[in-house]
Amino acid sequence: MSEPALKIVPNELSRQAEAALGQWIDPIIGCDLISAGAVIKLEAFTFRLYIDLHLGFPADHYGPQLRNELERYLLANTQAKVVEVNVTWSVSAAPLTAQTLPAIKHLIAVASGKGGVGKSTTATNLALALAAQGARVGMLDADLYGPSQPRMLGLSELPDTVDGKLQPLVGHGIQTMSIGFLVDEEQPIIWRGPMITQALTRLLNETEWQDLDYLIVDMPPGTGDIHMTLAQKMPVSGAVIVTTPQDIALLDARKGLKMFDKVNIPVLGIIENMSTHVCSNCGHEEHIFGAGGAQRMAEEHDSELLGELPLDIRIRSGADDGEPIVASDPQGELAVAYGDIALRAAARVWLQSRVRQQTVPTIVVE
Numbered sequence: 001m002s003e004p005a006l007k008i009v010p011n012e013l014s015r016q017a018e019a020a021l022g023q024w025i026d027p028i029i030g031c032d033l034i035s036a037g038a039v040i041k042l043e044a045f046t047f048r049l050y051i052d053l054h055l056g057f058p059a060d061h062y063g064p065q066l067r068n069e070l071e072r073y074l075l076a077n078t079q080a081k082v083v084e085v086n087v088t089w090s091v092s093a094a095p096l097t098a099q100t101l102p103a104i105k106h107l108i109a110v111a112s113g114k115g116g117v118g119k120s121t122t123a124t125n126l127a128l129a130l131a132a133q134g135a136r137v138g139m140l141d142a143d144l145y146g147p148s149q150p151r152m153l154g155l156s157e158l159p160d161t162v163d164g165k166l167q168p169l170v171g172h173g174i175q176t177m178s179i180g181f182l183v184d185e186e187q188p189i190i191w192r193g194p195m196i197t198q199a200l201t202r203l204l205n206e207t208e209w210q211d212l213d214y215l216i217v218d219m220p221p222g223t224g225d226i227h228m229t230l231a232q233k234m235p236v237s238g239a240v241i242v243t244t245p246q247d248i249a250l251l252d253a254r255k256g257l258k259m260f261d262k263v264n265i266p267v268l269g270i271i272e273n274m275s276t277h278v279c280s281n282c283g284h285e286e287h288i289f290g291a292g293g294a295q296r297m298a299e300e301h302d303s304e305l306l307g308e309l310p311l312d313i314r315i316r317s318g319a320d321d322g323e324p325i326v327a328s329d330p331q332g333e334l335a336v337a338y339g340d341i342a343l344r345a346a347a348r349v350w351l352q353s354r355v356r357q358q359t360v361p362t363i364v365v366e
């Protein structure tokens, strides 16, 4: 005879906890933790609440922060006198396709419509921010006409080849491959479409990436051959679009957004770079390139503003010196801003795959 099914009877505290959790909009995930599928266990005894959360993005620092905030919130908003929240995380691989690369769980493209808006700088700092949360991160410099990752990550050696595979160079913990390692920095690259396509696919496929949660792909500006190669030959989980709030940059960013829509690459969100400038002498804040443009663009295109970054000399000098700000000042406010944006993008990658899986949280009550 089979065991009778366990009958789960909600009690007052579990009802209070579920209601409170339903009201808590996580600033990184963008929705409540139950809807996100993050609550994997909820145990409610008369005055004691035990909650297990599992996040699908790296959260070495975010996890403890979330635990502390949630414990305080639940103590204030339920009858519980003891609340224990346990947070774990792991990054699951993207669904298997013909293009899946076994060593890489997710490819995230960092793109911009227009050149010079700070896409490469943003890509580098986002990669470092994900690594700071515990993820294994790589960087593929797909800006073949103007590779900047060697300089930004402070790398200049020639990569080794082992059994015909290029070994990525590691800068600030990021496994990196760039055409800039293989050609002279001073020499212009004057390849036509098919050569570019071949060079990019070889850089991706012939590099021996080691067990990556995320490979960040630093795209060239615009919408050209490299973008088509990315869409057709690479398993991209999503793209983020970097823009400044300037009208001309936004116009080009819209084209980029539409291009990703056309080739079925989900846009994870928009990043507004050089949003404001705070004068280092007098502290006066100015919107040099205009205000609110990326937010409006996100609303118009049913996308999301992942965050804003100021125009700051420390970001510029770090990028030029091979000491990106997230690595050189990991506790500073700029690293925090990059960290939030990086986690929001990673959380969108996770939520996308959860929508496909439709998982339901387990709730156990006394």
Ligand SMILES: Nc1ncnc2c1ncn2[C@@H]1O[C@H](COP(=O)(O)OP(=O)(O)OP(=O)(O)O)[C@@H](O)[C@H]1O
Pocket (backbone or CB within 6 Å): 112, 114, 115, 116, 117, 118, 119, 120, 121, 122, 143, 146, 148, 220, 221, 273, 274, 309, 310, 311, 312, 313, 315, 316, 317, 319, 320
């Ligand atoms: N938020 C910022 N504050 C100050 N300087 C910045 C910021 N973002 C980028 N920069 C600087 O702006 C310049 C252009 O940045 P970057 O090379 O990242 O742009 P890009 O969009 O990748 O350009 P390209 O399209 O030419 O590859 C660099 O000198 C960089 O250091």
